[in-house]
Amino acid sequence: MSFTREVGRTTRVMLASVAAFPSVFRSRDSRRDFGVQLYKTGIGTLPVVTVVSLFTGMILALQVGLELRRFNQEIYLGAAVMITLIREMAPFSCGMCLAACVGSAIAAELGTMAVNDEIAALEIMSIPPIRFLAAPRLLALVVMAPVLAFFCCVVGTLGGGVVGATQLGVNFEQYMASAMSIADVKDLATGLAKAVVFGLVIGTVSVAQGLGTSLGATGVGRATQRSVIISFLLILMLGYMITRVCYQ
Amino acid sequence: MSLVVFENVKKQFSGRKVLDGLSFEIEKGEILALVGPSGTGKSVTLKHIVRLLEPDEGRVLVDGVDVSACSRRELEAIRSRVGYLFQSGALLAWMTVEENVALPLRECTGLSEDEIDRRVAAALDAVELADAADKYPAEISGGMQKRAGLARAIVRESDVILYDEPTSGLDPVTSITIHRLIKKLNRELGITSVVVTHDLQGALGFTDRLLLVKDGRAVECSAPAEFAASTNPVVREFLAAMKGEL
């Protein structure tokens, strides 16, 4: 019962926020606020995303490369790393980073506002929190998630190439040629679409958790924790489902 | 006609009764003080007036409209007539004091920037906060945050202003300034005012009526002179305790 109510509330938050996207560009103040959110979401997470994607690519190259070497097929290392990154690992790891870095911060910020009556104050002033707070944050995630996923793919592929060249004896140019030959538009499109969906999910979950916070500091802690856990689970499940729909 | 009517309002939070059959009326144009021990539901009562909370039982009428049964549009209309000072101040952390005070004007009125600047400056002057206009809430003291919240509540010159402890955490001199300001807004603009306060002495001096709430019910509601002379044992006890504290 409370589960279905929670799902209903979260869905309503998503629909209302998406419907409020145009208002993000309406006034100078709201555009400035959107800029701040874009910066926090994109530039703010760049260091973490860079390290995560670099190591994702390096681990992939090492694991796959060792297996390929047994069959003398190292020339396909680039293709293997690229295909895994572009289809799955880039949107997945950047989704995880965004949920941990940005989603948690949104839930904590809005949660604190809720327990301090700041959300109530907005409602009294007839400023809908969905338009004023949720829409810019959600849109920033939806815009930045695919950008970061693309970046993640590039950095991961380069990281894999360095491991290939230094530890597996794969020529870097050969590696890149193999990587570029396999990547096609459909893979890129699905990968980026996944990232968009993840951005939407992370934003919706953390906004809904934040706005629904009650019971003081404990409530803020719980909202933050739940936003991260729910986002992680949904990223995994939706990732699988999108792959199934697109590749089967 | 009464502007706000509470009819036998009951409210509980996870099994704990906070309001237990609260009934009282607020007349148009008066200053009503809402007093009572900490935790009796004074803030909860104020929140019911603008449907930030809804009663489990009973009704709250504003200008004859049942706030928990009215449409979204009617609610917006009611809220647009109300200024609200929250107990916590409830300023937005990423805006300066000036921007916070200007927010209700920028977002809900079509006033020009010049007019907004003028009104914001006047409101900040009235709460003696002109020097802190460019500071962020985290950079000013609790009492200053309270006064900034007060400036935001009064800047729209709404028909009704709800003040949740406007003078808590303020020194006696500033408190008197705030009391005078509330009285002035009431006398000059006819703003109906509800003031939650622990400063009983102050309240006896500047309000038209006092309402004592205890255990979720209205115990006494009368003009200051009658209130001070009341023979109701709960009121006597409350008055004695307050005097003892001073």
Ligand SMILES: Nc1ncnc2c1ncn2[C@@H]1O[C@H](COP(=O)(O)OP(=O)(O)OP(=O)(O)O)[C@@H](O)[C@H]1O
């Ligand atoms: N949103 C809420 N959820 C659960 N309990 C609440 C909520 N709001 C208020 N309460 C409870 O209702 C009771 C009354 O709270 P309220 O804030 O109205 O007290 P108060 O009379 O304003 O006290 P004070 O003078 O200390 O401000 C408290 O016990 C509080 O814990």
Ligand SMILES: [Mg+2]
């Ligand atoms: Mg209170």
